[in-house]
Amino acid sequence: MSKTVKLVLACVFYALLCLLILRSKTPEVRPVPQALIQGLLSGSHRGYIEFGNEFSGFKKYFSEKIPATFLMDFPFNPYAPTIAQYYTAQSYFVPMILNPEPEEKVAIVYCTNHSIADQRMQQTGYRLAAVEGDGKGIAVKI
Amino acid sequence: MIFLGPLVSSFILGFLILANLLKNSRLPNRAMFLLILAAPVGLGTCSIAMFWAYVAAASHGKWLSFVLIGLLGAYLLIRLVLKSKSKAVQQNFLHLDLPWLKKKPDKAALLYALLSAAALILFCYIFGRFVRNFISASCWEIFGGWDARFIWNLKAKFFFRSPAEWTGMFRQELSFSHPDYPLLLPGAIAWAWNWAGKEILIWPPLVAFLFTACTGLLILWYLFSYVALWSGLVACSYFFIIGAYQFWSATQYADIPVCFFMTASAVALLAAIRAKDSSDRPRVAAQSSSPGPSARERPLFFLAGLLAGMAAWTKNEGLFFAAWSVLILAGVLFMNPMSWPDKKTLACSFIGGLGIPLLNVFYLKIIMAKTGDYLGSGRTASEYFSLVLGSGAKTQVILNGFQTYMTKFDDWNGLWILFFCALLVGLSIKRKEILENSAWIPAAAAILIELGYFAVMHASPHEIHWQIETALLRLLLHAGALALIFSFEVFSPSSRPETETHP
Numbered sequence: 001m002s003k004t005v006k007l008v009l010a011c012v013f014y015a016l017l018c019l020l021i022l023r024s025k026t027p028e029v030r031p032v033p034q035a036l037i038q039g040l041l042s043g044s045h046r047g048y049i050e051f052g053n054e055f056s057g058f059k060k061y062f063s064e065k066i067p068a069t070f071l072m073d074f075p076f077n078p079y080a081p082t083i084a085q086y087y088t089a090q091s092y093f094v095p096m097i098l099n100p101e102p103e104e105k106v107a108i109v110y111c112t113n114h115s116i117a118d119q120r121m122q123q124t125g126y127r128l129a130a131v132e133g134d135g136k137g138i139a140v141k142i
Numbered sequence: 143m144i145f146l147g148p149l150v151s152s153f154i155l156g157f158l159i160l161a162n163l164l165k166n167s168r169l170p171n172r173a174m175f176l177l178i179l180a181a182p183v184g185l186g187t188c189s190i191a192m193f194w195a196y197v198a199a200a201s202h203g204k205w206l207s208f209v210l211i212g213l214l215g216a217y218l219l220i221r222l223v224l225k226s227k228s229k230a231v232q233q234n235f236l237h238l239d240l241p242w243l244k245k246k247p248d249k250a251a252l253l254y255a256l257l258s259a260a261a262l263i264l265f266c267y268i269f270g271r272f273v274r275n276f277i278s279a280s281c282w283e284i285f286g287g288w289d290a291r292f293i294w295n296l297k298a299k300f301f302f303r304s305p306a307e308w309t310g311m312f313r314q315e316l317s318f319s320h321p322d323y324p325l326l327l328p329g330a331i332a333w334a335w336n337w338a339g340k341e342i343l344i345w346p347p348l349v350a351f352l353f354t355a356c357t358g359l360l361i362l363w364y365l366f367s368y369v370a371l372w373s374g375l376v377a378c379s380y381f382f383i384i385g386a387y388q389f390w391s392a393t394q395y396a397d398i399p400v401c402f403f404m405t406a407s408a409v410a411l412l413a414a415i416r417a418k419d420s421s422d423r424p425r426v427a428a429q430s431s432s433p434g435p436s437a438r439e440r441p442l443f444f445l446a447g448l449l450a451g452m453a454a455w456t457k458n459e460g461l462f463f464a465a466w467s468v469l470i471l472a473g474v475l476f477m478n479p480m481s482w483p484d485k486k487t488l489a490c491s492f493i494g495g496l497g498i499p500l501l502n503v504f505y506l507k508i509i510m511a512k513t514g515d516y517l518g519s520g521r522t523a524s525e526y527f528s529l530v531l532g533s534g535a536k537t538q539v540i541l542n543g544f545q546t547y548m549t550k551f552d553d554w555n556g557l558w559i560l561f562f563c564a565l566l567v568g569l570s571i572k573r574k575e576i577l578e579n580s581a582w583i584p585a586a587a588a589i590l591i592e593l594g595y596f597a598v599m600h601a602s603p604h605e606i607h608w609q610i611e612t613a614l615l616r617l618l619l620h621a622g623a624l625a626l627i628f629s630f631e632v633f634s635p636s637s638r639p640e641t642e643t644h645p
Contacts, residue, residue, distance in 0.1 A: 006635055009567065013560075013633035017376055020555055021268065024383035029274050032281040040281070040344040043144030048343060051285045065307065067315070078318055079608075087292040087318060094296060095304040099315045 052092025057132045058108050059093075067097040069107035071124065071139065073116050076100035085110060102126065104141070111135035144342050148334035149181070155211065156184025158218035163441040165225065168417040170367040175413075178359045181352050182402055186452040186499070187214070189329025192301065193502050201306035204336050254370065261375035268379040269358075272388060276354075279392035280347035286394030293319045294327045294396060295346055301332030302341060312511040321511040324503055326456040327396045346394045353399040354391035357623050358382055360402070364409050364627055368416070369634045377630045386553040386619055396457050397616040403453035404463050405623040407446050408587040411467070411492075414442035415474055415580045440491040443471075447495025455499040459595070459620060464496060466590040470583060477577070536606055540599050543610035544592070547618060558618070561588070561625035564632040572632060585628040588621035 039046035050056075062068065070086050077083065089108065090098045098108065102124035109128070111117035117135040121128060126139035157180040164172055191210045196203035285291050296319050300311040311328075312321040327349070334345040358381045365374035381387060391398055417439045450467040453460030471492050475485045548558035565585060568576050576582050595617045602609045 005571070010633055010635045014373075014376065017380055018264075021264065021376070021379050021383055024555060025385075025552075026271060027275045027388065029278045030282060032278050036281050037277075040284070041143060041145075043338065043340065043342050043344070045343050048284060051291065065304070083318075084288075084292075087296075090316065090319075091291060091296045091299065094299040095307040095310045097310055097313055097315050101315075 050092075052088045055089045055092045055108075055110075058138065061106075061130065061138050062093070062096060065096045066106070067099050067104050069102050069104040069124075069126075070098040070100055071102065071107045071109045071111065071117075071120050071126065072100075073111050073120070106141070107139040109135070109137045109139050144338050145334060145344050145348055148337040148345070149348070151211075151215075151337070152184035152188050152330075152333065153181045154184070155187055155215050155218075156180035156182065158215060158222060159183055159187060160445070162218050162222050162225075163445050165222070165441075166438060167442055168439070169413055169442065171363060174363050174366075178356050178363055179406060182356050182399070182406070183449075183452075185330040185333070185349065185352075186326055186403075186455065187211075188333040189326045190455065190499055190502055192329045192333060193325055193506075196301065196305060196308050197505070199305075200308065203301075203305040203308065207333070207336070254372070257372040258370075258375065261372040261379070265362075265375040265379045268382050272382040275388060276347075276351055276392055280350075283392065284343050284347065286346060286350075286392075289396070290346060290394035293323060294394065295331060297323075297325060297328035298331035298335065298346075299341070301328060302335040309510065314513070322458075322507055322513065324455045324457060324460070324506065326452060326499075327399060347392070350391055350394045350398065353402045354387065357387075357398065357402045357405060360405055360409060361623055361627055364413075365630055365634075367413075369631060373630055373634050377626060380555070380557075381623065381626060384553075384555050384557060384622070386615060387622070389553075390616060390619055395616065397619045400453050400457040400460050400463075401620045401623055403449050403456060403460065404587065404591065404620055405584075405627070407449035407453060407463070407467055408470070408584050408624055409627070410442055410446035410449055411471065411474065412580055412583045414439045414446060414488075415478065415583075417442060440487060443488045443491040444495040446471075447492035448498060449495075451496040451499030451503075454503050459591075459617065461503065462594040462598070463587075463591060463620075464500065466587060466594065467496070468493075469590070470586055473586070474580065474583070477580075533600065536600055539606055540596060540610065543599075543614050544596065547610075547614045550615075553615060554618075554622075557622060557626060557629075560629045561585075564629040568628075568632045576632070581628070581631050584624040584631075588624040588628065591621040591624075592618070 033047070036047045038044075039048065070089055072080075072086055073082065074080055076086070086098065086100055089110065107121075107124075107126050109117050109121065109126070111120055113135040115135075117128075117137070121139055125142050127142050128137050129140045130138040132138070157176065160176045160179055160183060164176060169175055188207075188211055191214065192203070192207040195207035195210050199206040286295065296316075297311045300308045304310075310316075311319070314321070330349055331346050334349075335341050338345075358378045361381055362374040362378040365377050387398070446467070450460075450464050454464045471489065475489060480488075548554065568582075568585065595614075599606065599609060599614075
């Protein structure tokens with residue numbers, strides 16, 4: 001291939017590339033409060049809430065790291081829109097294992113309201129042992 | 143700056159590994175290559191060592207991992223010092239190849255310098271923009287995306303919170319977090335958490351940033367070394383404006399680390415071949431008093447294998463890449479005229495490097511987590527074969543998916559279109575050149591990687607549309623940097639002044 005063709009190809013390529021780069025969208029940057037950055041750099045994590053903090057109320061029931069069932073509105077379905085609640089709870093309770101199946105002696109009940117919670121406990125053979133909010137609490141296997 | 147300790151320690155470990163390996167290599171701009179690879183290789187090594195420490199000592203795994211990594215670092219340091227003393231210190235170890243600076247100024251050199259200066263300004267602006275965006279996205283989403291929260295960081299918590307119960311991550315109840323997934327990223331995260339004694343939130347996004355930045359800089363190094371500095375800077379700028387890389391880098395997923403290791407492995411293999419080629423030139427051969435060129439570049443082949451293995455220790459998709467890299471190696475050895483013992487030596491070096499992380503992967507998959515979506519799923523080879531070839535409708539859906547996702551401008555800024563144009567030009571006009579200088583390696587790797595995913599998608603246990611929507615874009619990330627390198631190399635004029643190769 002002649003040198004001229006190579007040069008023309010290179011010129012077209014780099015001109016196109018420069019155009020693409022210069023015309024690329026500047027992403028919208030949401031300003032970050034300095035305190036958040038400081039908290040991250042120092043390790044104090046000021047301004048951040050622990051991941052899965054909504055499950056902190058349940059922690060007092062589990063001094064031993066025995067597996068527990070996590071009872072939701074519906075039987076376990078990985079495609080359910082609310083499934084992230086279970087995953088978040090598991091992440092929060094590591095190394096304790098949360099079983100999505102109703103197989104363990106103790107269960108964390110985490111339903112939308114108490115009527116759904118009652119229905120789910122009835123279906124799966126649990127009875128409520130402690131209340132931690134509407135539709136939420138600790139249940140034990142009957 | 144709670145993260146400095148683990149960051150510096152992993153960087154030093156990686157630096158020592160690479161310095162030992164590349165001490166006598168003819169790699170151009172070796173210092174730059176070494177600095178770019180040091181932190182990722184260090185993090186990968188920490189992760190590999192941590193895994194074995196936990197396997198061996200469980201409840202004491204945390205401390206054993208510190209001891210193992212410390213001993214490894216000390217051994218590498220002593221080895222480096224002793225070798226340097228015995229062989230006379232390599233004075234130009236930190237040498238950067240800038241021969242155009244040494245030349246008397248002429249028109250070509252002036253043009254080169256001007257283009258490089260303009261490209262440097264462009265790169266600084268684009269990289270600054272990328273960093274600002276990354277910091278903002280990471281600060282507001284500090285726990286990362288879905289996979290980071292529920293797969294990688296969840297596994298890291300098992301390592302950190304209770305070493306005695308770390309095997310909990312492999313239990314079937316946690317099938318959503320894929321017990322059989324490799325552990326490079328969780329290990330790298332837990333390494334810093336163990337060091338700091340707490341789950342420092344800044345570390346996972348910092349690791350994500352390191353891998354993304356190093357991928358961009360690796361592209362810069364490659365094109366700087368084999369094409370031109372300005373070409374490398376433009377390519378690197380282009381990499382940092384690509385929407386998909388901008389978005390996924392801040393999610394802390396493992397896709398960009400795996401992209402880094404795949405790119406680094408292919409590039410190291412290519413550099414090894416070219417270093418060997420250059421040694422055939424009489425000018426360099428005359429300077430060389432060391433063993434034959436092949437033996438000399440053996441560590442680069444080892445490094446290429448190690449990096450391919452680290453890709454497999456990062457994500458299951460890396461296992462495919464490991465297989466493809468062996469195939470590419472076979473092609474490289476077949477196409478280059480070498481003696482049979484030389485070929486055997488180089489192949490053994492590559493396999494030796496590859497084998498270290500693969501040992502972790504196989505132990506994990508065979509002993510610790512025996513079931514998975516593909517390996518250990520109970521399906522036979524013939525079932526897979528019929529799944530791949532048996533469904534025309536599914537094939538059509540997957541092909542459409544590839545076409546749709548590759549041509550999305552907001553995600554790729556035209557990268558894949560450029561790659562296909564480069565393939566056309568490469569095959570039709572520059573074929574001889576590409577074959578001669580082994581520039582086909584990145585293209586072959588990119589095509590094989592995506593071809594593998596195309597086949598595997600047929601066997602996915604998930605609904606195919608859902609699988610395409612959730613995974614295909616990320617799978618394209620893996621080969622993107624290689625596609626970019628190939629495109630730039632094909633379209634660029636061979637303008638770089640002759641590289642000085644030096645031990």
